[in-house]
Amino acid sequence: MQLKKLFCLFITIIIVASYSFSAFGLPGSSAEKAPDIDAASAILTEPLRGQTLYSKNPSQRLHVSSASKIMTAIIVIERAKLDAKIAISKESVDVTGSMLNLEAGEKFTVEDLLYAVLLTPANDAANALAEFAGGDADKFVSMMNSKAKELNMENTLFKNVTGLFDKDQYTTAQDISLLMSHALKNPEFSRIFSSKGKVFNSGVLVNHNKLFWEYEGVDGGKAGYNDKNKQSAITTAKKGNQRFLCIILDSPENSVWSDSSKIFDYAFDNFKTDVLVEKGQKLHSITISDTPLNLVSQEEVLYTYPIGESNIRDVEFHLNNDLRLPLLKTQSVGTAKYILEDETIINISLYPQEDTGESKKTVSYIWGKLTEHKDLLYLVVILIIIEFLLIIKSLVGFIKRRTSLKEKREDT
Known part of the structure; x- marks a missing residue:
């Protein structure tokens, strides 16, 4: 009987301990298990600080067309006025792959072409932006690689602005996260990146990232591929005070969106954003x-x-x-x-x-106090101005009295 009681107590302790570990998400619990995804490479970060919260082969070199478009967009945003007009050249429309079928001689604003590049894989728009900001495509590619070096993207090499396949062009999930952390700090980039659609040239551009319509909280996205069976999605999602960046690279067509959703579920279920200080x-x-x-x-x-x-x-x-x-x-x-x-x-x-x-x-100290309390500073400035005006008024009155007294003496 005593043995039976001890056995029951032992089983009870195991059950309670298992529940506790699961509830608090300690290592080894089911809540902590990383998601199983089909993508060749992936990374989950908190973009403000660049914290890496999950990764799968983050340093694997891959060809990612979207990386070229994102780098093109942020460089142009940092160098050009968004309302500037660009005349489409013959060279910029002489390109293969996905296009908007822009015609030579047409004029568009920089902002319109940026929407085209970030919402869709518009290679002709990317060429036009590169020509405008860099003089020609080759010079702009050099600017892209210089920017990559500046951002410590050590496993990235750009060969074109469009993202068309080139065996010598590569990047990694880790490097793209560095690029995105930088780009998302730019309000103009963030505004365009967060758009689901945009009226363009009597039509409508629709963002190719389907997570805008499939996952609650998505507030930014870019998607693309060179090979239909190796698709990439770069997405941000926000719930409450938490925002995460999910980068999925080389995922099968039927898995790219579910891979992204699994990563976001893992993020919101297992991480918390709170006050450090x-x-x-x-x-x-x-x-x-x-x-x-x-x-x-x-x-x-x-x-x-x-x-x-x-x-x-x-x-x-x-x-x-x-x-x-x-x-x-x-x-x-x-x-x-x-x-x-x-x-x-x-x-x-x-x-x-x-x-x-x-x-x-x-x-x-006095100046510090005044600048700390702006209402007090404004009051002091007003009082000084009033005092200055009173001094001028007194001075003018004094001069008038002296002049009047002098005139009276001359009359006598």
Whole structure:
């Protein structure tokens, strides 16, 4: 009987433990299992900081037509005015693959052609943009490779602007995530990338990324392929305060959208975006000239982490050299460096919690207070102007009285 009770207790402990591990998403639980996808390569990131949350062969070199179009678009956006007019040349329409059938001599704005390139695989539009921004296609390709180097895309080489197959052209999921993290910080790129459709030349361009209509929360996308059985989808999705970037490369035609959906489900089910540091939170303390100082963050900082884990590996504090009083609370004195388990680094500027030392007696302190409270600054400026006008009025009155007195003396 005693043995039976012990056996029942043992079974109960196993069941409770299994439930607990599953509920909190600890390693080995079914909730933590990475999705099984058909794509040759994939990556899931938090695009603001570039945190990698999942990957499959992220450094495998592949030919990805969409990478050329995205690089073309961001370079043009950074160099040209969107309302500038482009006259379509004969050379730009002399291209194979997917086209909008633009005609030589037609004129379009840069913005219209950018919509064409990001929503559809419009090779003629890509050529026209490259000619406009780079002088010719070859010069523009050099600009693409220079930009890739600038963004540390170490496994990328562009050979054309259209993304047409070239055996020497390659990139990786990891490199595309670097490109997208950069591009998504540009509001003009994000606006176009988030469009489902666009009226164009008496027709309508429809975004080829089907996830806009198949997955809740999708707010940006680009899709394309050279081989129908090796398709790619680059997509962003947002729910609440969480936004993820999913890159699927070389997935079969019947799997590219389901692969993307599986990755997004995994992201929203297993990761949380929350406050790392609150605005005004004390992060560190130091002493300068026997004066203690609390150092705080002046902004709220968010980060993404696996549910059930803090994901913070270490925190380092780096202070500016030769710190001395007085110090204003608007003066950065160093950095708190948060190192996450996935190697992501988040740098947070440190500020004194309050003005310290002789700063309260200085002109800089007064100016700091005025700029901190703009309504007070405006009031002081108005009072100074009024005082200045009163001085002028008094001076004019004094001059008039002197002149009048002098005239009276001359009359007598």
